Amino acid sequence: MFGSESWESEEHISSASASTEQRSIDDVDFVETGWRSKLKFAVAFLTSVFVFLFPIEWEGRTTIPLDVMIGLVQSASMTAVELSSFLLILAGAALTTLAKSHYGGVYTVSERTASRLQLSYWQTSSLFWVFRVAGVFLAAGILLGMGPGWLFSDSVVGTAWNALVLTIALVIPIGAVFVNLLAELGGLQFVGTLAQPIMRPLFNLPGRSALDSAASWLGSFSIGYYLTRNVFDRGGYNKREVFVICTCFATANLGTVGAVAAVLGVLDIFPVVVLLYLLASLVVAGVLVRVPPLSRVPDDYIAEPDPEPRFTGTVSDYLRFAFNEGVRTAKNGQSITRASIVGFVDGAKLAASFVGTVLAIAMAVLLIEQNTGFFTFFATPFVPILDLLAIPNPQIATTAIIIGGAEYFVAATLVVETDIVTKVFVLVVTSSQAIFFSATAPMMVDMFDDIPIRFRDLFLLLVLRTVLLVPVAAALTHAAAAIGLL
Secondary structure (H helix, E strand, O other), X not given: OOOHHHHOOOOOEOHHHOOOOEEEHXXXXXXXXXXXXXXXXXXXXXXXXXXXXXXXXXXXXXXXXXXXXXXXXXXXXXXXXXXXXXXXXXXXXXXXXXXXXXXXXXXXOOHHHHHHOOHHHHXXXXXXXXXXXXXXXXXXXXXXXXXXXXXXXXXXXXXXXXXXXXXXXXXXXXXXXXXXXXHHOOHHHHHHHHOHHHHHHHHOOOOOHHHHHHHHHHOOHHHHHHXXXXXXXXXXXOHHHHHHHHHHHOOOOHHHHHHHHHHHOOHHXXXXXXXXXXXXXXXXXXXXXXXXOHHHOOOOEOOOOOXXXXXXXXXXXXXXXXXXXXXXXXXXXXXXXXXXXXXXXXXXXXXXXXXXXXHHXXXXXXXXXXXXXXXXXXXXXXXXXXXXXXXXXXXXXXXXXXXXXXXXXXXXXXXXXXXXXXXXXXXXXXHHXXXXXXXXXXXXXXHOOOOOOOHHHHHHHHHHHHHHHHHHHHHHHHHHHHOOOO
């Protein structure tokens, strides 16, 4: 498993043919822009940062604007929130069913209809199609108050529907508005470019990989994967760099972390959560890139190598460079209004694609957890480790971490009623795991089959990531608590 031979191919190009050009920041073609482009970039960037990360006082507590928005919508009409959540689940199941029928040859629609409905977006495995359809029946039973009591008990419905689904159905579309402002109007380029000087020395990656990482963090892992695939196909990355980017930097995006933080009731300390999550992810990445299996993946290319030039310059040079890239994107991008609308629609699509699955899996996990000792059996051997690390509720925390490798959102349901330290610890670990076998793992295997990325390697990496994340996240969480941030 650790040998490099399994990734080698005679058809691919050795890194020995790649040469790197040294350039100065002064060689960059700085764009000529007026005040409108600069203002558009500044408004989009600062507004999004304010919504996600700026602490404000609201009703006697410190929180962030996103939390206030969610609360105002819920206060206005919970009936509307429940109905919209059900419609998202219904739309996701219906479009997935149509996509499977169309691409499976059961019932074929015209290419124009397939394009307008974006049926390719809704394709998934048969297992997850079942989950999405099951979500419709479960949601209908909850709303109508019909069904067996053992299935629709207050404890199961209260967590899976009220705490999880209703929160996700709000946070993802609303958060996507501001994530899209960052991604489409220069924020992604600004953050990614600014991070370039640290990528090579810390992670042995080209500076351009900072953009892929920012795309995953500010947009979604799928955006990051597609960007990485595009550069890979053009010779900009070799196999090892692609493997590292996908498994170390395509972690949960900002909006998703916010959704789980909302489920756990810790949005009021979201800036602290984000800081701990980023630090944990970077520390673990710095270790994993230097050990097998990642260190054994060959530096081969599938296209003519096109390594990026290595820029040199001062901190102020890089700030000017990053600002230039952000403004350049804003100049050619959509209006703020259009970007906001597109973000909301994309967020609603994203929520519709998995909220039914989350409901079905969450209810199943909660029923198993409450009525059997299945998860306890697997978690028990590792409980002493969390106990040694002084994590409150170690049994529940261990179970949540194990479940997190399969389904990120469901892991949060188990620690809703636990101590604040446990909530933050589990949130940091599961957000940073990066490899989720309900979503990211299948997409990596399918998209990068020419490396190849395989399930067995992903499982090993998930185990290694978790083993490293547990002590790192524990130390960070306790440090934050000790200085009064939690």
